[in-house]
Amino acid sequence: MSSSVNNNSPFAWLGLLKWSLAYSDGTRSSGEEFKPMSKADVEFLEKVMKEGIIDEGERMKEILRSLTEGVERVLNESVVGREEEKKKDISEDDMLEMFQELRDIVEQIDYARAFMAMGGITFLLGCATTEGSVPKSIRKSSLSVLATMCQNNPPVQLNLLEAGHIPQLIQLFFDYSPTGKNGDIGDDSIREKVVQTLSASIRGHAMAEHIFCQNEQAKTMLRLGLGMPQASDQATAMAEESLAKPSMQLRKRSLFLLKALLTADEVTSERIMQHECLLNFVCKHEINPECEEEAEIREMGLEMLTELIARHPSSAGVESIISPAAGTIIARHKEYIASVGVKRIKEIKCLEESSEERDYATLELEAWEQLMIALSKIDETLHDNQDCQGDDRTAPVLF
Numbered sequence: 324m325s326s327s328v329n330n331n332s333p334f335a336w337l338g339l340l341k342w343s344l345a346y347s348d349g350t351r352s353s354g355e356e357f358k359p360m361s362k363a364d365v366e367f368l369e370k371v372m373k374e375g376i377i378d379e380g381e382r383m384k385e386i387l388r389s390l391t392e393g394v395e396r397v398l399n400e401s402v403v404g405r406e407e408e409k410k411k412d413i414s415e416d417d418m419l420e421m422f423q424e425l426r427d428i429v430e431q432i433d434y435a436r437a438f439m440a441m442g443g444i445t446f447l448l449g450c451a452t453t454e455g456s457v458p459k460s461i462r463k464s465s466l467s468v469l470a471t472m473c474q475n476n477p478p479v480q481l482n483l484l485e486a487g488h489i490p491q492l493i494q495l496f497f498d499y500s501p502t503g504k505n506g507d508i509g510d511d512s513i514r515e516k517v518v519q520t521l522s523a524s525i526r527g528h529a530m531a532e533h534i535f536c537q538n539e540q541a542k543t544m545l546r547l548g549l550g551m552p553q554a555s556d557q558a559t560a561m562a563e564e565s566l567a568k569p570s571m572q573l574r575k576r577s578l579f580l581l582k583a584l585l586t587a588d589e590v591t592s593e594r595i596m597q598h599e600c601l602l603n604f605v606c607k608h609e610i611n612p613e614c615e616e617e618a619e620i621r622e623m624g625l626e627m628l629t630e631l632i633a634r635h636p637s638s639a640g641v642e643s644i645i646s647p648a649a650g651t652i653i654a655r656h657k658e659y660i661a662s663v664g665v666k667r668i669k670e671i672k673c674l675e676e677s678s679e680e681r682d683y684a685t686l687e688l689e690a691w692e693q694l695m696i697a698l699s700k701i702d703e704t705l706h707d708n709q710d711c712q713g714d715d716r717t718a719p720v721l722f
Contacts, residue, residue: 379428383438386421387446393418398455415458422464426471435472435479443472444482451520452491459513462495466516470523480528488524489531492517493540500547501567511570518548518573522580529589536584536594542601548577551604571617578609578620582627585649586634595631595648602631602649606656610694611663618687625690628653628660632697654701661698664691 393413429435429443450457450465473479496517501509525531535541550569569577581601584594595602608614609624631649653660671688674681 386425426468429472452495463516466520470520473524483524484531493544496544511573515573518576526583548573586630592648602652622687622690625694629694629697664695
C-alpha cells in the first residue's frame with residue numbers, strides 16, 4: 324500500500340496509538356539488559372509520589388491541629404491582659420480556607436468517621452457553641468462541617484447525640500434570635516446554619532428524631548424559624564410585629580425540617596399531634612401567597628400537606644390512605660385551603676401561557692392541583708370522630 328494511502332487512512336490514529344504504547348509503556352527489547360534505578364532516580368520518584376498523593380487522614384490531623392491553635396489564640400486574645408506569642412500567624416481567612424478544605428474531605432463518609440475518631444466532633448461543636456469572642460464566620464464554618472459530616476451517616480449522628488448537641492444548638496439558635504430589646508436584631512445567617520445542622524444530624528435517625536420531638540424548646544425553635552407568632556397577650560404581640568420576618572432561607576430550612584419530621588418512616592400520631600400548632604400554621608399561612616411571598620416555600624408547604632394526607636403512621640400496622648392525626652388536623656382547614664387553592668389556581672391559569680411568570684408558577688400550580696385532589700379524598704368522618712371523642716378544637720386556629 325502506498326504511503327499516500329497510509330496517510331489518508333481513517334485508521335491512522337490506531338497506528339499512532341500502537342506506536343505510542345510500544346515506546347512509552349516501559350518495555351525494552353529482549354537484547355537490552357535491565358539496569359536498576361540509580362539512588363537519585365529513586366529519591367526523585369519517592370519525592371514525586373509523596374508530593375503528588377495527599378494523605379487525607381494526615382491532612383485532617385494537620386488541619387485540626389492548626390485550627391485548634393488558631394481558635395485557642397482567638398479565645399486567649401479575648402481575655403484582657405492575656406495575649407500570648409503566636410507560634411504561627413493563622414489569620415481568620417486562613418482558618419476559613421481550612422474549614423472549607425475539611426468540609427470537602429469529610430463529604431466522604433469514611434473520612435467523616437475518621438475525623439470523628441480524632442475528636443473532631445468535640446472541636447467543631449465547641450467552636451460553634453462556646454461562649455466568647457469566637458467570630459461568627461468560624462461558628463458558621465464549624466456548623467457547615469458538622470452538617471456535612473453527619474448527613475446520612477448514622478455513627479456520626481449517634482456521636483453527636485451522645486455529645487448532647489441538640490440542646491446546645493437550640494440554645495445557640497436562641498442566642499442569635501432577635502429580641503426587640505436594645506436594638507437586638509439577631510443573626511439569621513447563624514440561625515440558618517443551626518437549623519441545617521440539626522436537620523442533617525437527626526433526619527433518618529429514629530432515636531435522634533424522637534429526642535428532638537420531645538424537646539419543647541425544639542418546637543419553639545421551629546416556630547421562630549417559620550416566623551410563627553408566639554405571643555399570647557396583645558402587648559407582646561405588638562412587640563413581635565416590630566421584629567423583622569425570618570429570612571427566606573431560615574423559613575425554608577425550618578419548613579423542610581418540619582416536613583421531614585412529620586413524614587418520616589417512624590412518624591406516629593403522637594408526633595403529629597405534638598406539632599399540631601405548626602401544622603395549623605402551615606395550613607393557614609405557608610400556602611397562602613398573601614401571607615408567604617416566596618413561591619418555593621409555598622410549594623414545599625403544599626407538597627407537605629399532600630404527603631401527610633397520603634401517609635399513615637408506621638406504628639398503626641394497617642394500610643390506610645390517610646394518617647388519622649394529620650388527616651384530622653388538615654380536615655379542619657379543608658374549606659379554607661380549598662378557597663385559597665381555587666383562587667390561586669385561577670390566578671396562575673390567567674397568566675399568559677408563554678410568559679416567564681407562568682413558567683415560574685407551573686410547579687406551584689401542579690402542587691395545588693395535587694393537594695386539591697388529595698383534599699377531595701379526606702374522609703369527613705375523621706372530623707366527626709374527633710368531635711365524638713370530646714375534642715373541642717373543631718374550629719381552625721387563627722393566627
